[in-house]
Amino acid sequence: QVQLQESGPGLVKPSGTLSLTCAVSGGSISSSNWWSWVRQPPGKGLEWIGEIYHSGSTNYNPSLKSRVTISVDKSKNQFSLKLSSVTAADTAVYYCARVVVPAAPAHWFDPWGQGTLVTVSS
Amino acid sequence: QSVLTQPPSVSGAPGQRVTISCTGSSSNIGAGYDVHWYQQLPGTAPKLLIYGNSNRPSGVPDRFSGSKSGTSASLAITGLQAEDEADYYCQSYDSSLSGTWVFGGGTKLTVL
Numbered sequence: 001q002v003q004l005q006e007s008g009p010g011l012v013k014p015s016g017t018l019s020l021t022c023a024v025s026g027g028s029i030s031s032s033n034w035w036s037w038v039r040q041p042p043g044k045g046l047e048w049i050g051e052i053y054h055s056g057s058t059n060y061n062p063s064l065k066s067r068v069t070i071s072v073d074k075s076k077n078q079f080s081l082k083l084s085s086v087t088a089a090d091t092a093v094y095y096c097a098r099v100v101v102p103a104a105p106a107h108w109f110d111p112w113g114q115g116t117l118v119t120v121s122s
Numbered sequence: 123q124s125v126l127t128q129p130p131s132v133s134g135a136p137g138q139r140v141t142i143s144c145t146g147s148s149s150n151i152g153a154g155y156d157v158h159w160y161q162q163l164p165g166t167a168p169k170l171l172i173y174g175n176s177n178r179p180s181g182v183p184d185r186f187s188g189s190k191s192g193t194s195a196s197l198a199i200t201g202l203q204a205e206d207e208a209d210y211y212c213q214s215y216d217s218s219l220s221g222t223w224v225f226g227g228g229t230k231l232t233v234l
Contacts, residue, residue, distance in 0.1 A: 036223075095168070107215060109170065111170070114167050
């Protein structure tokens, strides 16, 4: 059973870069799945950030595309998120999730990691 | 402002039936893209509840059902139980703005 675990700094300074890693266990990141990041500001709804395939192909939310980089490390069975030029508006719980794509464009998220809170503050 | 619109809150007594709507447009649900539903219990990560409009993953009780028609989708919960109190989100694909996966704003279900 695939499990995901996020890790990274819980506090980032304004204008800095947020960096998180998602470790995948119980399955290979090189399987026929995409891998995604989703965030949730405190008390608010969910926002898709982007996704990556083990080949390195990526898709990003247009609203964040200029600041987001998602990468994959197959040797460590993990993928990562970098979000640059952060502001207080980027404070959120960040989740990683496996993307199930039985046939495009059908696409859902399952399972999810437990999430990690990242606060942007000086 | 979410691309998919959900009521902020719904409520019901134990044993009752409640429905949660998810209203989209011609660039997402109305274009034929599937709708999926997630349950987020307090302080936990979202969990897949319904995929492909009306399919339940293994382990999800048949009290939960989903449907889609036109530019809207609905999640129905019958035989309401206290442990169903949670936030519920719908998700689909939107073909505008270069295409993106979108969520509804979420609905807080309160079991009275």
